[in-house]
Amino acid sequence: MIPALGLLIGLAAGLLLHPAVPLALQPYLPIAVIAALDAVFGGVRAVLDGIFSDKVFVVSFLSNVLVAAFIVFLGDQLGVGSQLSTGVVVVLGIRIFSNVASIRRHLFRA
Amino acid sequence: MSQPDSPPTPSAGRRLMSMARPRATKANALAALLAILLGFAVATQVRQNQSLGLESLRQSDLVTILDDTTAKSSRLDQNARELQAIKDQLVSGSASGAAVLNAAQERLDALAILAGTARAHGPGIRMTISDPAGKVPASQLLDAIQELRDAGAEAIQVNNIRIVASSHFSQGASGIEIDGRRVTQPYTIAAIGDPATMATAMGIPDGLSENVRTLGATIDIAQEQELTVGALHPLTEPRYARPVPQSAPTTP
16 A cells, blocks of 8 residues: 555656656666566466565565566676666566556456 | 576575675775766766767767768858858849939039029129119120130029029019019129129120119129028929930931
């Protein structure tokens, strides 16, 4: 409940404050957001599976974000930044879809 | 990774509700903080993406845009050159127009002074002939005018009569008449021109001064740096003569 409220608060703050993304962070923010979303959906699914742990959630969230950003950084350094970004997004997208499918089965039994 | 085949849990809703209960653990607070960060990042990224310019476009789109821009730029360049040419034309046109106007004005001034329809001022001489005995004839006065013209006089008046090309001198019963108007004594002749030249011309041996003195009159010549010929000659419309148009051939 509190994290859900936090999400709403963050959204509102982002919409109201109009923050400018620093140039150095611009390539990493979208990937980091996707990775964080993956962590969030994974957390919801873990709740429904009955194996949720706050600690695991926080650690997976942070590691997801950092690893995603690191992969994009590495890709940029190797000159395959856009391709690697696409790969990360595809992988995270698949994970999100499967997590959502699992959540759906739990909630709607379908 | 996902486990799509995990069996549905009957107490899923309840479990979700139990998790939604606020719990004051450190990890939960951290999760909330992360959630805030995530929301913030999502909103920021969405906003950033909406205001994003060209960097989010594909290469082919960029090439198309570049082509468009180049074509537009060359078109605008062409436009600017044409407008610049028109501007130059207009500027030079107005300049030459002003020059023509100036030339016409100068011509008009010269003609007005010649025709006696404009007052004139400048350096010149003022000549006063006193002839109490009335011995000086009109021809002598005409000679004086001719001498002055020879000496370069550009505007002449006798008393208050402007001397022009058509001025005529006659010997009336009571004295000299110019253009049919009586000229009273003393005759005061104002002539604009080079003062020294005209004064010399008046004083040459057997010239005007000598002749006038011979006739028993006195003549006084004063050179002046600023003299005004204020008398005007009434302009009369020619009854018969008409100007020939510039473009028409001149008959020999």
